[in-house]
Amino acid sequence: MSETLHPNAPQHLPGFITAPGDTDTLMVVVGIVLIGSIMMVGNLYLRLHSMPERMAHKSQKLQFEIVAVLGLIALFTHNHLFWIIGLLLAMIDLPDFSTPLRSIAGSVRKIADGDATSETTELSGEPPPLPIAAETSSRPGEAGGHGHA
Template identity: 60%
Template sequence: MSQQLHPAAPHHPPFFVPGADGADPMLVVMGILLIATVFWVGTLYWKLHSLPERMAHKSQKLQFEIVAVLGLISLFTHMHIFWVAGLLLAMIDLPDFGTPMRSIADSVERIADATPEAPALAPETEPAPAGYSDVRTPTKRGGHGHV
C-alpha cells in the first residue's frame, strides 16, 4: 500500500503531528516540560515553606526552635495557620530575657559560694569628751537636751 497524502492535506505537516512511524515529539517535549515544572514548583514550595525558619535563624535559639516546630506541624497537618504563626513569630524580635537572668543567677551563685569572712569586731567605745554628761536637762521649749 503506498503512502499518499490526501489532496487537501498540507505537504509539510507541523512538527507536533505524529509521524507514520508512531513517534510523537510533542508528547516527549510536554513530558520533559511537565517533569521540569513539577521539580521547579516543588523547589519553590520548599523555599517558601522554609522562609520562617530562615528568617528566625538569626534570632534566639528558643525562638528558632519554636518556628521550626510550627513549620513541621504545618507541613504534616496541612494547616497553614501554623506556618503563618511561625512566620509572624520569626518577624518579631523577642527581648532577650535569658542574658540578664543568667547574669543574675551567676551573681547569686558567686555570692552563695563566697567564703564567709571573720565577723567584724565590735568598735571600741571611746571615752566621752570632757564636760559631756549623759544627763538630760530641760530646754526652753520643755524638751530635753544635752549639756
C-alpha cells in the same frame, strides 16, 4: 507517513500526528515541560515554606528552633496557621530574658558561696580571710585602709 491513507482520513494531517511506530515528539516535549514545571513549582513551594525559618536563622533569633518546628508541623499537616505563627515569630524580636536571669543566678551563687565560707569558718573557730579591698593600705598615715585621719 505512507502514501496510502485510509479513505476516511483527511488529505492533509497536522505535523504532530506521527506514523505508527515513530517517536511522538510532541508527547516527549510536553512530558519534559511537565516534569520541569512540577520541579520548579515544588522548589518554589519549599522555598516559600521555609521562608520563616530562613528569616529567623539570618537574624540569629532566640526562637529559631520554635519557628523551625512550626514550619515542619505546617509542612506535614498542611495547616497554614502554623506557618503564619512561625512567620510572625520570625519577624518579632523576643526580649532576651535568659541572659539577665543567668547573671542574677551567678551573682546569687557567688553571694551564697561567700556566706557559706563565712559560716563554716565561724563553726570551725578560724578567722575568716580578709577581702582584698579591706586590707591595710601601704600609704603612711592611713590606719586600717579606710582613709580617715
